[in-house]
Amino acid sequence: MLLQFIINGIIVGSIYSLVSLGFALVYNTTRIFHIAYAVLYMFAPYMILTFYSGLGYPLFLSFIIAIILTIALSLIMELLIYKPLSKKNSSLNIIMISSIGIMIVVINSIAMFYGNETKILNPDISQTFTLGSVIITYTQLAQFIISSFFILVFLIFLKFSKFGIKTRAMRDDDVLCSVFGSDTFKMRITLFSLSAFFAAVGGGLVAYDVGMDPYVGMPMLLNAVVALIIGGIGRFEAPIIGGFIIGILQALSVWAISARWQDAVTFTLLILFLLFRPQGLLGEKRRAV
Numbered sequence: 163m164l165l166q167f168i169i170n171g172i173i174v175g176s177i178y179s180l181v182s183l184g185f186a187l188v189y190n191t192t193r194i195f196h197i198a199y200a201v202l203y204m205f206a207p208y209m210i211l212t213f214y215s216g217l218g219y220p221l222f223l224s225f226i227i228a229i230i231l232t233i234a235l236s237l238i239m240e241l242l243i244y245k246p247l248s249k250k251n252s253s254l255n256i257i258m259i260s261s262i263g264i265m266i267v268v269i270n271s272i273a274m275f276y277g278n279e280t281k282i283l284n285p286d287i288s289q290t291f292t293l294g295s296v297i298i299t300y301t302q303l304a305q306f307i308i309s310s311f312f313i314l315v316f317l318i319f320l321k322f323s324k325f326g327i328k329t330r331a332m333r334d335d336d337v338l339c340s341v342f343g344s345d346t347f348k349m350r351i352t353l354f355s356l357s358a359f360f361a362a363v364g365g366g367l368v369a370y371d372v373g374m375d376p377y378v379g380m381p382m383l384l385n386a387v388v389a390l391i392i393g394g395i396g397r398f399e400a401p402i403i404g405g406f407i408i409g410i411l412q413a414l415s416v417w418a419i420s421a422r423w424q425d426a427v428t429f430t431l432l433i434l435f436l437l438f439r440p441q442g443l444l445g446e447k448r449r450a451v
Contacts, residue, residue: 163295165296167414169296171409171411171414172409173409174413176409177368179309179405179406180364181365182393183360183401184358184359185199185390186390187356191349191353192336192350201379202358202362202379203364203379204374205365206369210225213228225366229359229366232359233355236355236357237355239354243257247260269379270376273376280373282373313402328344364382365378365382384428385405385428388404388428391432391436392404392431393405393407393443394442395441396445397445400444403443415427
């Protein structure tokens with residue numbers, strides 16, 4: 163029984179890691195606390211619902227269209243809100259408040275058109291297979307394989323490609339990057355697009371399994387932020403480790419206590435890290451100037 167919960171935690175952790183990685187791409191490079199990222203996670207499943215259940219498109223095509231539309235929404239946020247505010251040298255707090263405004267507008271728009279009730283993408287019971295005493299659904303297997311694949315591909319590109327070098331350089335100092343001739347505007351477009359891609363994939367995979375409502379984005383965002391913090395802000399590998407840790411701990415809390423304790427365990431872990439290791443597992447202490 164314990165092994166079953168650990169496997170469930172690893173599968174959920176792969177989703178947390180993927181979504182947290184998308185948040186980290188924006189936060190580590192632009193320092194924008196991208197709260198509107200929550201609606202990207204929620205927006206993609208509703209677009210899948212529109213094209214798959216509403217218009218009768220094939221599931222895979224609906225998924226692709228949803229990802230494209232989610233990326234478009236992310237770029238609208240960047241081009242119409244974040245970029246103009248950054249050009250005016252607005253503080254990060256003002257940008258964060260604007261991000262909250264975007265989130266509220268999109269959530270209420272989705273609720274107005276689709277309703278507040280839970281929507282189901284897959285009404286069928288998912289088929290299962292067993293590994294010893296562990297039961298895994300094919301939907302869970304797809305979640306783990308797809309999430310792990312995209313995480314691995316990103317880490318390879320981050321390590322060995324020019325894009326990865328520019329991303330790490332922008333993380334360290336975006337102003338110095340522009341001084342040396344790097345086009346930070348194009349980099350921001352790429353990073354916001356890739357971030358939305360990760361959110362859309364994660365949101366679609368989860369919604370196909372358990373459904374969605376207009377408010378599913380914020381709990382996932384909170385888990386993504388906690389994963390980034392306990393992993394170590396500034397490191398792109400960090401949210402991956404943090405996501406798996408949170409997924410396993412939440413599963414163990416369900417096994418040992420109750421499902422209602424999942425959030426309590428997550429934020430207790432956050433408080434412990436903030437008190438005793440604020441730099442996270444992979445982060446390094448920095449002297450204040």
